[in-house]
Amino acid sequence: MMTPSPALLEVKGLKAFVESTEILHGIDLGVSPHEVVAFIGPSGCGKSTFLRCLNRLHEETPGGRAEGRVSLEGQDIYAVGTDPVRIRRRIGMVFQKPNPFPSMSIFENVASGLRLNRIAKGIELEARVEAALREAALWNEVKDKLDASGMSLSGGQQQRLCIARALAVKPPVLLMDEPTSALDPVSTAKIEELVIQLKKETTILMVTHNMQQAARISDRTAFFLYGDLVEYGPTTKVFTTPSDRRTEEYITGRFG
Amino acid sequence: MNWRHWLNRLFIFGVCSLALIALVPLFSVLFYVISHGASSLTPGFFTSLPAPVGEIGGGIGHAILGSVVLISMCSLISIPLGLGMGILLSEYSQKPVSRVLGVVVELLSSIPSIVVGLFAYALVVRPFRGFSAHAGAIALSMIMIPLVARTTEEMLKLVPRSVREAGLALGLPKARVILNIVFMGSMRSLTVGVILAVARIAGETAPLLFTAFASQHWFQGLSEPLASIPVQIYTYAVSPYEDWHAKAWGGALILILMVLGLNLLIRVFLPRRKDG
Incomplete structure (x- = not known):
């Protein structure tokens, strides 16, 4: 193996296709551990x-395919033979x-992730479920009804349940695809708070359509436009002194 | 009171009348069968063999047992095969084998049941020189397998893609996602589908005429002819004797009660989760 890169996640020349349509035109981007990276840009x-x-x-x-290099902790996840x-x-x-x-x-x-992958069982499983629910700030609301259906919770609680489910396997990276776009403002605020807390444990990459949200919680912001990464840098810089005119136009609401 | 209000009233009235009209045949069948068949339902009717011609009394116990044997054998063949095919059709629909299977299932389910009976006759009865429970079960399976496969396919397709993706994103292998999340999550609707398929084949007569045939004796082994309720009803109904006609109605009532019982079973043992 090559010398490990300082970045947790290193993306080089990533192209993505659906059938023959190219959706991403070669993206280069690196993410360091314990960062929150926000991805903004118009729909599609x-x-x-x-x-x-x-x-x-x-x-x-269906029809989805990707090319390029994505390395996680130095290992190319698209290398031949990678499961x-x-x-x-x-x-x-x-x-x-x-x-x-x-x-x-x-x-x-x-x-489910722990049990079906046979990572933990018995008392250890219970402890890890509780820890994950606490991390997702849901424990106090559900500790007395752990046997109730997950569908019986409110939308915001369901989303935190999904966050707990993802956290239970302790992933070094957590991807969030517009996690608050279907939620009310109170639930959204809870999840934003959660993201800031979770930074200590993991690294978060979050897509959002909410510019304020990106500004509030992210360390770095990536601006995508028509399949290209237009700008990527510290959030304060992207929002106050963007180096690309298109970023500025998008952030100030002139298009998108 | 404007015209929209009256239009709404008229529409509701129309829909309700249509629903009532649809219920008429159902209730008249029930009423007719009960009024003609109830008198036959003595304890002996369930437990004894048919009486010889001319004698009053006797029952269809052997046919009830025969139907239970046939349905059990058929279920043993059809439920695993049908569920498996359903999974293949729904979860691997892009694979060529799945496309071919889809056409096969479609064709199988549109074959008239009498043709299924003839086919099983040529396939099993002729080579083994004799009517048998085996042949009957195989004929019934040819009807039940596509039924179970289709309902399984449709039920599994109702599971949203986001749920499958959540499973994959957790690092579960595709087989685990299918079995532990998609399949287990559809258990209720799959059970309903299977029970409805059982109810459907319980009343099949044509496939049994050339295969399990009929018998006046208790179950004598899987390689022997076997009585069943629908065939027994047929035998009794075409006879010239009043007493046998009454017994045919009695058999019909038992068949209806069995199907009704299966439907009730679904409702009692599989209550719909209010939250799910």
């Missing part, structure tokens, strides 16, 4: 696809709409 510009390339979920989309299942255990994901497993209880939802 490839932010979500980019995120889904990082845990090799894009290839599950996407192993990669996904180290990169958690939270989706736009809360998607708890419908037939499972709250406990089973959080336990």
Whole structure:
């Protein structure tokens, strides 16, 4: 193996396709540990696809395919012979709409990654489920009804349940694809607070359409436009003195 | 009171009348079968063999047992095969084998049941020189397998893609996502589908005429002809005897009660989760 790169995640020349349409035109980007990176840009510009390339979920989309190099802790996740299942255990994901497993209880939802991958069982499993629910700031609300269906929770609680489910396997990277776009302002605030807390444990890459949200919680911001990474830098710099005219126009609301 | 209000009223009235009209045949069948068949339902009717021609009394116990044997054998073949095919059709729909299978299932489910009976006759009865429970179960399976496969496929396709993606994103292998999340999560609807398929084949007559045939004796082994409720009803109904006609109605009532019982079973043992 080569010398490990200082970055946790290193993306080089990443192109993504659906059938023959190129969605991402060669993205280069690096992420350091314990950072929150926000991805902004108009709808359909490839932010979500980019995120889904990082845990090799894009290839599950019919016709989906990716090219280029994505290394996680120095290991190329697109190298021949790499099992996407192993990669996904180290990169958690939270989706736009809360998607708890419908037939499972709250406990089973959080336990699913640990149990089905045979990582933990018995008392250790219970402890890790509790820890994950506490990390997701949901424990106090559900500790008395762990056997209730995950679907019985409110939208905001369901989303935190999904965050707990992703955190239970302790991934070094957590991808969040517009995690608050389906939630009310109170739930959104809770999840934003959570993201800031979680930075200590993991590294978060979050797609958002909410510019204020990106400004509030991220350390770095990436601006995508039509499948290109236009600008990537410290959030304060991107929002106050962007180096690209298109970034400035988007942030000030002149298009998008 | 404007015209929209009256239009709404008129529409509701129309829909309700149509619903009532649809219920008429259902309830008249039930009423007719009960009024003609209830008198036959003595304890002996369930437990004894048919009486010889001319004698009053006797029952269809052997046919009830025969139907239970046939349905069990058929379920043992069809449920695993049907569920497996359903998973293949729904979860691996892009694979060529799945496309071919889809067409096969489509064709199988549109074959008239009498043709299924003839086919099983040529396939099993002729080579083994005799009607048998085996042949009956195989004929019924040819009807039940596509039923189970189709409902399984449709139920699994109802599971949203976001749920599958959540499983994959957790690092679960695809097989685990399918089995532990998609399949187990659809258990309720799959059970309903299977029970409805059982109810459907419980009443099949045509496939049994050339395969399990009929018998006046208790179950004598899987390689022997076997009585079943639908065939027994047929035998009794076409006879010239009043007493046998009454017994045919009694058999019909038992069949209806069995199907009704299966439906009730679904409702009692599989209550829909209020929250799910």
